[in-house]
Amino acid sequence: MRASDARTSQKQGRSPRTVVVGGGIAGLAAAHRLLAGGAQVTVLEASGRVGGKLHAGEIEGVRVDLGAESMLARRPEAVALAREVGLDAALQPPAVASAALWNRGHLTPMPKGHVMGVPGDAAVLAEVLSAEGLRRVEAERELPPTEAGEIGEDIAVGEYVASRVGREVVDRLVEPLLGGVYAGDAYRLSLRMAVPQLFDVARSGGSLLAGVRAVQERAARNQRTGPVFMGIEGGIGRLPLAVADAVRAKGAEIALHARVDAVRRTPDGWSVRTEGRELLADAVVLAVPAAQAARLLAPDAPAAAAELRAVEYASMALMTLAFRRRDVDLPEGSGFLVPPVDGHTIKASTFASQKWAWIAEENPELVVLRTSVGRYGEEEVLRRGDDELVDVSRADLRAAVGLTAAPVATRVTRWDDGLPQYPVGHHARVARIRAHVAELPGLAVCGAAYDGVGIPACVASAHAAVDQLAGDRTGIDLLSANPVQSLHGGGGE
Numbered sequence: 001m002r003a004s005d006a007r008t009s010q011k012q013g014r015s016p017r018t019v020v021v022g023g024g025i026a027g028l029a030a031a032h033r034l035l036a037g038g039a040q041v042t043v044l045e046a047s048g049r050v051g052g053k054l055h056a057g058e059i060e061g062v063r064v065d066l067g068a069e070s071m072l073a074r075r076p077e078a079v080a081l082a083r084e085v086g087l088d089a090a091l092q093p094p095a096v097a098s099a100a101l102w103n104r105g106h107l108t109p110m111p112k113g114h115v116m117g118v119p120g121d122a123a124v125l126a127e128v129l130s131a132e133g134l135r136r137v138e139a140e141r142e143l144p145p146t147e148a149g150e151i152g153e154d155i156a157v158g159e160y161v162a163s164r165v166g167r168e169v170v171d172r173l174v175e176p177l178l179g180g181v182y183a184g185d186a187y188r189l190s191l192r193m194a195v196p197q198l199f200d201v202a203r204s205g206g207s208l209l210a211g212v213r214a215v216q217e218r219a220a221r222n223q224r225t226g227p228v229f230m231g232i233e234g235g236i237g238r239l240p241l242a243v244a245d246a247v248r249a250k251g252a253e254i255a256l257h258a259r260v261d262a263v264r265r266t267p268d269g270w271s272v273r274t275e276g277r278e279l280l281a282d283a284v285v286l287a288v289p290a291a292q293a294a295r296l297l298a299p300d301a302p303a304a305a306a307e308l309r310a311v312e313y314a315s316m317a318l319m320t321l322a323f324r325r326r327d328v329d330l331p332e333g334s335g336f337l338v339p340p341v342d343g344h345t346i347k348a349s350t351f352a353s354q355k356w357a358w359i360a361e362e363n364p365e366l367v368v369l370r371t372s373v374g375r376y377g378e379e380e381v382l383r384r385g386d387d388e389l390v391d392v393s394r395a396d397l398r399a400a401v402g403l404t405a406a407p408v409a410t411r412v413t414r415w416d417d418g419l420p421q422y423p424v425g426h427h428a429r430v431a432r433i434r435a436h437v438a439e440l441p442g443l444a445v446c447g448a449a450y451d452g453v454g455i456p457a458c459v460a461s462a463h464a465a466v467d468q469l470a471g472d473r474t475g476i477d478l479l480s481a482n483p484v485q486s487l488h489g490g491g492g493e
């Protein structure tokens with residue numbers, strides 16, 4: 001917020017007034033932090049519920065998540081927020097730590113000892129790669145170092161990893177892992193944003209395998225043990241509800257069905273208009289997807305709006321299926337990922353009632369699974385109707401794990417434009433957006449479009465946005481230097 005706005009507020013004997021646009025986890029986390037700083041806060045949410053991509057639901061009387069169902073615990077922000085809003089006792093790590101890969105017609109255990117699919121040692125991938133693919137990984141030792149010029153300011157994950165250890169590693173490991181995280185395409189995705197640990201290795205010019213081993217040794221030295229992921233009994237969807245309760249208890253207003261039509265500068269602050277209401281504020285936090293932020297910023301920050309319009313999103317659909325326990329016999333583990341090269345439709349399946357003890361306990365007679373479809377650029381599958389998506393999920397489950405029983409209940413949840421894409425150069429685009437936004441005092445942006453698509457990243461970007469309004473850029477500088485996953489040891493621990 002501008003100093004003069006703060007003075008105006010103080011002169012009038014009131015605390016600064018901030019409007020948060022967007023009631024997803026980023027907007028709610030921003031509101032929570034604003035209140036801790038003494039601001040008056042109104043959150044405007046266009047839809048009829050808070051939570052955005054976190055959505056608590058139910059199937060056959062059992063609570064389940066219809067959106068994100070897990071959060072990274074290696075970054076502090078999300079778990080810390082859950083504790084602050086009273087969910088400490090409900091935090092629960094996954095009951096199983098192993099997952100599988102549906103590879104060439106078989107489920108094989110997900111290898112241990114990789115960073116986003118890239119191994120420290122070829123032997124780790126013995127079960128997954130062909131003999132030729134393995135030889136290609138081993139041959140990395142003899143390759144000359146990657147030139148700094150090839151990496152530049154950023155490079156696609158697939159391009160760099162394939163150049164060092166071969167396409168098979170990309171197609172069979174990196175792609176399915178990133179397909180889960182970003183619904184993206186490894187050959188477009190930014191190495192710098194999506195796997196920053198490997199970007200540092202790439203820039204150092206040395207061996208990728210040796211670099212992965214160094215990342216792993218660093219993680220071991222820092223004793224990063226404890227669960228990589230954490231869930232919440234009753235669902236991750238409880239997190240936004242609990243934050244919303246905490247925010248309301250501190251006096252903030254959360255308005256639902258309040259679609260914002262315009263955000264405009266005024267001589268001493270901001271005007272935020274919804275249908276039938278105008279709010280005057282000292283500061284505004286935009287915690288909405290890029291397209292909505294672009295629409296609202298077009299009049300007063302056209303350059304930021306143009307950059308935001310260029311941020312693309314992938315859509316996905318999530319099928320939740322409930323079966324009678326006596327009808328199913330699943331392999332152990334939390335689920336499996338699917339490499340797109342094998343031509344199957346689903347990209348992953350999560351065995352929810354094996355992964356989360358709380359789901360099994362809610363109804364021990366029921367087995368709940370979920371499958372997902374939809375990858376960037378392959379979205380025609382999403383034009384199919386709900387019944388058809390359930391059918392393709394069942395066909396793939398039958399082929400992968402021999403599941404032939406009919407489900408007793410199904411739910412299809414569509415996440416249209418659900419996942420922002422981080423192509424090569426996204427980092428620089430976010431820096432430009434932030435620079436344009438910073439020219440307008442009392443304005444900040446946060447959410448999944450900027451610093452990482454996971455829950456901790458959304459919370460971190462919200463905190464950084466609030467700090468920026470208070471004149472403290474530390475959070476934003478930290479996020480620009482270390483996209484959120486870089487502080488996490490990477491996958492495969």
Ligand SMILES: CC1=C(CCC(=O)O)c2cc3nc(cc4[nH]c(cc5[nH]c(cc1n2)c(C)c5CCC(=O)O)c(CCC(=O)O)c4C)C(CCC(=O)O)=C3C
Nearest residue numbers: 072099180181334335336348349350372454455491492493
């Ligand atoms: C947004 C996001 C992050 C980023 C979080 C952040 O940066 O904050 C992330 C991280 C990761 N996800 C990982 C692994 C898996 N992801 C899966 C499945 C899925 N992830 C999804 C999203 C994300 N995933 C989605 C939309 C699915 C599809 C199905 C579903 O929604 O149900 C599955 C299959 C099913 C299962 O076993 O559950 C596995 C094994 C590992 C590596 C772990 C290791 O190697 O140890 C890491 C770091």
